[in-house]
Amino acid sequence: MDETIKALKAQGIIKQREDDKFTLRLRIVGGRLNACSLKVIENVAERYGSGHLHLTSRQGVEIPGIVLADLDAARTALADAGLELAAPGNRVRNIVACPGGSCKNSHIDAQAIAQELDKRVGRREGLPHKCKIAITGCPNSCVHTLCNDIGIVGSGRGTCAVFVGGKLGKKPRTADCLPAKVAEGEELYGLVESIIDWYEAHGETKERFGFTLDRLGTGSLVEALDGQG
Numbered sequence: 270m271d272e273t274i275k276a277l278k279a280q281g282i283i284k285q286r287e288d289d290k291f292t293l294r295l296r297i298v299g300g301r302l303n304a305c306s307l308k309v310i311e312n313v314a315e316r317y318g319s320g321h322l323h324l325t326s327r328q329g330v331e332i333p334g335i336v337l338a339d340l341d342a343a344r345t346a347l348a349d350a351g352l353e354l355a356a357p358g359n360r361v362r363n364i365v366a367c368p369g370g371s372c373k374n375s376h377i378d379a380q381a382i383a384q385e386l387d388k389r390v391g392r393r394e395g396l397p398h399k400c401k402i403a404i405t406g407c408p409n410s411c412v413h414t415l416c417n418d419i420g421i422v423g424s425g426r427g428t429c430a431v432f433v434g435g436k437l438g439k440k441p442r443t444a445d446c447l448p449a450k451v452a453e454g455e456e457l458y459g460l461v462e463s464i465i466d467w468y469e470a471h472g473e474t475k476e477r478f479g480f481t482l483d484r485l486g487t488g489s490l491v492e493a494l495d496g497q498g
Contacts, residue, residue: 281354282340285333292323292333293343296355298391299366299383299404300328309350317343327401328365328412329355360394361465365412366404375406376423377453389458390465397472397481400465401436415444418478419464427453433464433490434479442479445487447494460494467493 274284283292295310302310310330314322319334335343344354355363364387369379382404393400403417414420420432428450435444451457467490472481482490 277340279356279358281356283331289336290333291335291337291340292331293318293335293340293347294325294355295330295332295347296353296363297329298364298387299369299380301366301380302330306350306352309346309352313343313346316346327363329363357399358394359396359398361390361392361396361400361402364391364402364404365417367406367411369404369406372406374409376426377404377406377421377429379404379406379421379423382421382453382457385458386461390462393465396465396469398475398477400468400478402461416441417444418468419461420444421457421461423453424450429453429457431457431460431464434477434482434487436477436479442477442483444479445482448491463494463497464490 277291278284281294283294285292310322310332314320314332317335317339318332323331323333325331364383366379366383367375369375369381386402400419401417402419403412403414404421405412405414406423408422408424410422414422415432416435416437418433418435420435422430422432424430430450431447432444433447434442436442451460468478468481471485472478
């Protein structure tokens with residue numbers, strides 16, 4: 270049973286304390302869901318779960334109280350609606366974002382950036398440790414960009430400041446700001462991909478990005494990024 274639980278966790282299915290009860294963790298990019306998806310999630314929670322939901326700190330949705338025998342049926346219902354589970358592990362985790370263009374303070378469209386980055390790097394695996402990305406449209410930083418491995422902050426109309434190496438946990442670390450601002454769009458997407466490439470190449474196993482930067486120096490990353498320009 271332990272191996273089964275381990276295999277299920279790798280798929281985003283979390284064992285609860287209660288016997289034979291599991292939680293399905295959904296992958297929701299930027300915290301954005303359409304009304305049809307919400308209805309499907311509601312139906313799954315009512316039919317197979319405990320009838321309630323949990324909203325995670327990374328803008329995901331969890332459906333608790335599902336017994337082992339109902340897992341396949343619940344997953345099928347979600348998959349038919351285009352809803353995926355949020356797999357844990359050494360990979361890019363669920364990308365979070367503020368409301369973006371709909372907020373009067375926003376300098377960039379954080380939601381559009383989140384969706385595009387999800388297409389480009391959202392399923393990237395094989396990293397030294399987990400990698401969290403947060404995007405906010407203005408310096409108010411309502412999604413706590415400085416506590417993420419990669420934080421993107423709108424700093425002016427169509428331009429972004431990029432922060433690297435932040436984390437929470439037992440040993441929190443505030444992210445470092447890269448020296449150059451970048452334009453919203455391809456320049457930003459390419460930079461994020463290059464940052465993750467560097468982390469994959471230089472990070473040690475089970476080492477968070479910020480600790481890789483502490484070990485090698487943030488200047489090492491900046492030099493590598495400048496060399497690609």
